[in-house]
Amino acid sequence: MALASRLASKSKLLYGSQILLQREFAVPVRHFAKGSEGSDLPALKGDEMLKKIYLEVKNKFETSIGILRKEKITIAPEDPAAVSQYAKVMKTIREKANLLSVAQDVKADIDIETQDIPDARTYLLTLKEIRTKRGLTDDLGAEALMFDALEKIEKDLKKPLLRNDKKGMDLLLAEFDKINNKLGIRKEELPKHEEQLELKIAKAQLEELKKDAVEAMETQKKREEFKDEPAAVDVKTLDIRNFL
Numbered sequence: 603m604a605l606a607s608r609l610a611s612k613s614k615l616l617y618g619s620q621i622l623l624q625r626e627f628a629v630p631v632r633h634f635a636k637g638s639e640g641s642d643l644p645a646l647k648g649d650e651m652l653k654k655i656y657l658e659v660k661n662k663f664e665t666s667i668g669i670l671r672k673e674k675i676t677i678a679p680e681d682p683a684a685v686s687q688y689a690k691v692m693k694t695i696r697e698k699a700n701l702l703s704v705a706q707d708v709k710a711d712i713d714i715e716t717q718d719i720p721d722a723r724t725y726l727l728t729l730k731e732i733r734t735k736r737g738l739t740d741d742l743g744a745e746a747l748m749f750d751a752l753e754k755i756e757k758d759l760k761k762p763l764l765r766n767d768k769k770g771m772d773l774l775l776a777e778f779d780k781i782n783n784k785l786g787i788r789k790e791e792l793p794k795h796e797e798q799l800e801l802k803i804a805k806a807q808l809e810e811l812k813k814d815a816v817e818a819m820e821t822q823k824k825r826e827e828f829k830d831e832p833a834a835v836d837v838k839t840l841d842i843r844n845f846l
Contacts, residue, residue, distance in 0.1 A: 665699040675687070677812050686801065704796060704803060716729075719765070721762050738799070742785045744785055752774060755770060755774050815837045
């Protein structure tokens with residue numbers, strides 16, 4: 603265990619918890635610059651805005667680190683139980699620190715990236731780009747079916763479909779409903795789909811942590827100070843709580 607402690611203390615595991623939380627603390631500046639939606643509060647400016655951002659991020663980070671110091675995370679992406687536990691810990695962090703869920707985070711990205719897009723085709727292409735950047739897979743093939751539906755509507759309209767074309771958009775949304783029915787996607791099952799998505803993301807993050815840990819240990823073992831140490835340590839035995 604001495605090797606594990608010495609290696610990890612000088613490896614990427616030292617800031618592993620920061621990697622875990624990196625995306626969680628993306629606080630949009632527009633939240634403070636424009637004030638809360640539906641609120642009469644004045645917009646924040648200059649030093650006041652920076653102070654507000656700093657305090658909010660600091661509080662969220664401290665809350666999250668406090669949870670990570672208590673909860674055991676096993677770096678074993680191949681173990682469903684470890685993945686489930688990791689996802690549970692991250693969900694607890696989001697709830698206690700008032701962070702966005704996976705679905706809410708994706709929706710926020712979509713709202714930001716598409717707010718000024720006038721046409722339906724560019725909108726769908728942007729959704730595809732967001733999905734790809736986040737490493738999300740379209741296992742059901744819904745994306746292709748959505749583009750086929752758009753092709754059908756635009757062919758009937760004989761022009762590109764604009765998002766402010768209420769009649770055209772209603773026709774497109776009706777086609778999307780048919781696609782959902784065909785694929786067996788029902789609104790009441792969305793929480794289950796979100797849970798499955800969170801597990802996929804949890805597994806991917808654990809895989810990244812494992813990769814970083816293995817690379818760090820292999821690199822450090824080549825150094826003279828470690829030449830007489832025992833064989834490499836199984837990353838599953840590392841406890842991130844020891845390095846926070």
